Amino acid sequence: MKQLVLVGYPLGHSLSPVMHNAALNEMGLDSSYRYDIQPTRAHELQTCVQSIREGSLEGANVTTPYKTDIMNYLEEVSEEATAVGSVNTLYRSEDRVAGCNTDVSGFLESLKEYGVSLKGRHATILGAGGAARAIGYALVNDEVAGLNVLNRSLARAEELVRNLNTQGTCDVHVGPTNTAEFDFNETDLLVNCTPIGMVGHSVTETPLGSKNLHSDMVVVDLVYNPRRTKLLQEAERVGCLIIDGIGMLVHQGAEALELWVGKKPPIEVMRSAVIQALGG
Template structure:
């Protein structure tokens, strides 16, 4: 009998998780299916109950449920508690355990480019859930300085209050302040949706003061090269799109569900094919 896994979100029609995870199951010879389930906010509690009732192996959780789902679980992993959100649920004999693989998925992709983040000065653009996940793992990884820049400074300040304590110096800036101090940072990360298709002609900030060899990262992977990344590359920066984070977070979820390591290159290739056939 095939095991069933899935994705809870609203909306979910655009998600590439089903094709990516089914490719991973197939490659590992695991008899399983992965489905995207459209779950309205008022249906979330019952949807979580259905994981037990239908004996699903586990699910991913996406917008807008990552925070709300936590109250319906039996256990939440410590890192997920720090981040304040769950994107992966594992069904262990009817006990539902929540994890967050977003932050670690991002950090793994970043470390392929930079080797270490210890002692680095980092600026994060945005103050939403993705920003919190990335900021949490970077503080735990011992970056030296972490700045949260957002168009609404009050939202950035609220995010800062929810981050874990550590040795990292943390600060809030406006987008304008960040633009004028870009030369002070080693890594700049866009966690907003600015520049995502179909608005690929937009960028979250000006790079006039960017220094050469800065790492400029964008969590967006559609398009693979956002306006921000194209401009950064033209100025001599190292660039990183969001594809690695997407694949890595999915692979980490897969490992929690199956206790097997999937072939991440195969997962990457199937997503790239869906995006238009471009290879890494």
């Protein structure tokens, strides 16, 4: 049995095993591959990479808090993951262990499902953590006309903006730490990259007041549990096109699975497994 794992700490209740094992089952690969969580301490990261090199692990997803630290142990990191500064997928490439970041393409694929093109849009990102770095990279490389980054810690937003301004062709600006002080009239794509609204964190909260939303906005929430966050509920009421975080979760997972097994995974089976695990 070839073992695939999710590496992070703490891992809590992850949807990745249910999503990947459903796909492996559908592909007829469930007797060859198995995906499990592997809670891992920082000092065990090097051993984990060695296990992939030697073949006792077939591959891994990497999550919080190791998406950056893991890069120190890899022999090959994709250009995209280097630019984003984080790796979420490990795979064997000949006798080397390589890392890439499938969050970028996962996000772009999830927008494509709704026919949303980024070219010429004025985007605003809420948050400046790991997910925001991947989304920012995707946006500036997919030709948005302008990008603002709003985060409660100014220094972190400034660091992300500095980095994004070296990567794309549009101007990236830092916004105020308080969303109430920002004028969202020009924003036609809003992406919540904070955990605000997530089950177990702040399910009754939204990262910005509904008076900031307008019907020309596309509102994307990376939070996928609950599927319809308070932000998305309010955006829907205003008439915005809303996109939840499940599409990105599924597409980033599918790209990783394809790297490990060499076949296109069944996207809809993965999506159904996630939705069912979230309670339908």
